[in-house]
Amino acid sequence: MSYGLGGACETASNISTCTDGEYHQYISHYNTPSRSHQQSRPYSNGFQNPIMLNGHNRLDDTEEHQQQIDGDYEEIAPDRPRLLMWGLTKSGKTSIIKLIFEKMTAGETLQLPETKIIQIHELTCGIHVRFQIRDVPGPKTASLLDYDTYSSECTTIVFILDATDDCSDSINLLVSSVQWMHSKGLDVRFEVLIHKIDGVHEQDRLDRYSHIQQQVTVMLHECSIEAPLINFYLTSIYDHSIFEAFSKIVQNQMRQLRVLENMLDLVTATTQLDKIFVCDIYNKIFLASDTKPVESQISELCCDVVDVYTDISSIYGKSNSPVLDPSSYCTIELSIGLVLYLKDINETTALICILKKESNINGALMEVNLNILKQNIQELFVANSNYSPRQQLNTSTE
Numbered sequence: 001m002s003y004g005l006g007g008a009c010e011t012a013s014n015i016s017t018c019t020d021g022e023y024h025q026y027i028s029h030y031n032t033p034s035r036s037h038q039q040s041r042p043y044s045n046g047f048q049n050p051i052m053l054n055g056h057n058r059l060d061d062t063e064e065h066q067q068q069i070d071g072d073y074e075e076i077a078p079d080r081p082r083l084l085m086w087g088l089t090k091s092g093k094t095s096i097i098k099l100i101f102e103k104m105t106a107g108e109t110l111q112l113p114e115t116k117i118i119q120i121h122e123l124t125c126g127i128h129v130r131f132q133i134r135d136v137p138g139p140k141t142a143s144l145l146d147y148d149t150y151s152s153e154c155t156t157i158v159f160i161l162d163a164t165d166d167c168s169d170s171i172n173l174l175v176s177s178v179q180w181m182h183s184k185g186l187d188v189r190f191e192v193l194i195h196k197i198d199g200v201h202e203q204d205r206l207d208r209y210s211h212i213q214q215q216v217t218v219m220l221h222e223c224s225i226e227a228p229l230i231n232f233y234l235t236s237i238y239d240h241s242i243f244e245a246f247s248k249i250v251q252n253q254m255r256q257l258r259v260l261e262n263m264l265d266l267v268t269a270t271t272q273l274d275k276i277f278v279c280d281i282y283n284k285i286f287l288a289s290d291t292k293p294v295e296s297q298i299s300e301l302c303c304d305v306v307d308v309y310t311d312i313s314s315i316y317g318k319s320n321s322p323v324l325d326p327s328s329y330c331t332i333e334l335s336i337g338l339v340l341y342l343k344d345i346n347e348t349t350a351l352i353c354i355l356k357k358e359s360n361i362n363g364a365l366m367e368v369n370l371n372i373l374k375q376n377i378q379e380l381f382v383a384n385s386n387y388s389p390r391q392q393l394n395t396s397t398e
């Protein structure tokens with residue numbers, strides 16, 4: 001068995017069932033002698049300002065600065081996905097954005113004021129994955145007032161449903177929102193967060209999930225909407241579930257996802273690594289992982305590695321240098337027999353690998369493979385930096 005990624009790529013390029021054009025393009029990239037030239041200008045769009053990398057709230061800026069940001073984003077990523085946070089008032093829309101993208105703690109969200117006007121956040125994950133999130137005032141009842149303005153040009157509606165409340169108003173609002181999109185002929189995906197699940201008894205959570213999902217399906221069926229693009233997730237800001245769900249939502253926007261997954265699958269198939277994640281270390285959004293099923297405790301462990309790494313780096317690292325640089329790595333051995341390994345891809349994105357401790361690892365070979373993987377991921381992101389949402393949408397529920 002070959003552990004070299006080069007060998008793995010050759011094998012993969014012979015798989016006749018693979019029809020993804022970008023995937024083949026990636027393989028030929030990999031074999032092109034001019035690769036070193038491409039590496040010498042990895043971020044060709046000049047989008048390197050670290051303030052912008054961690055997301056930008058337009059309402060915090062002066063008008064002139066706002067126009068500059070709008071102009072930058074329109075120029076760099078005119079087709080970026082636009083996500084609308086939608087749901088009844090106090091369902092938790094603002095809290096989710098503040099927790100993931102602005103490092104607010106769950107406790108601090110208790111003090112958040114009611115949203116009065118639309119807030120537009122231009123966000124970037126892993127330098128190249130750009131998208132817009134709109135946070136809007138939630139209606140108090142199942143009313144679609146202003147929904148047409150809020151949702152204009154949106155590619156995805158992230159619907160927040162407070163699971164601790166009587167859900168009937170929320171379900172009515174969700175169904176009428178899907179119906180409205182359907183009546184306009186818009187193929188918009190709905191990502192439904194059954195939220196504040198920490199407030200529901202653990203043994204009742206799955207029942208709550210199935211009940212809401214069934215009720216929505218039946219109501220949409222009655223409106224003759226048979227195969228809506230709708231996914232459901234159980235979430236809470238008090239645990240890892242919100243990061244997991246939001247990672248899937250971001251992944252569903254990424255055109256590069258399938259290629260990235262193929263690359264990670266190739267590496268896990270030819271090395272002793274059990275699982276690989278590509279993670280934005282600032283907001284703990286997983287941009288991709290290999291396609292082997294994974295328990296949520298494992299992805300939670302990866303978030304813990306990121307926390308440990310960034311905490312130590314911010315305490316002991318140089319104050320003006322990025323948390324990740326080309327020589328960054330970290331290895332943590334766990335008492336349960338697993339080893340967690342973090343390695344940089346760029347200043348904001350890391351590879352996080354999981355392997356069994358007893359594996360007879362050839363460390364040097366693994367390092368070579370991961371370096372090749374890192375280069376290929378960088379090239380893939382640069383090649384796709386002006387991306388549009390994936391066309392092939394998945395209707396499966398979680």
Ligand SMILES: Nc1nc2c(ncn2[C@@H]2O[C@H](COP(=O)(O)OP(=O)(O)OP(=O)(O)O)[C@@H](O)[C@H]2O)c(=O)[nH]1
Binds near residue numbers: 108114115137139236
């Ligand atoms: N228990 C629990 N409370 C949450 C969770 N998420 C948000 N909250 C709380 O819900 C309350 C309302 O949250 P917001 O984020 O202001 O809700 P919103 O949907 O933006 O509300 P509007 O601005 O009125 O539309 C806050 O007190 C949050 O702390 C969660 O996962 N669990």
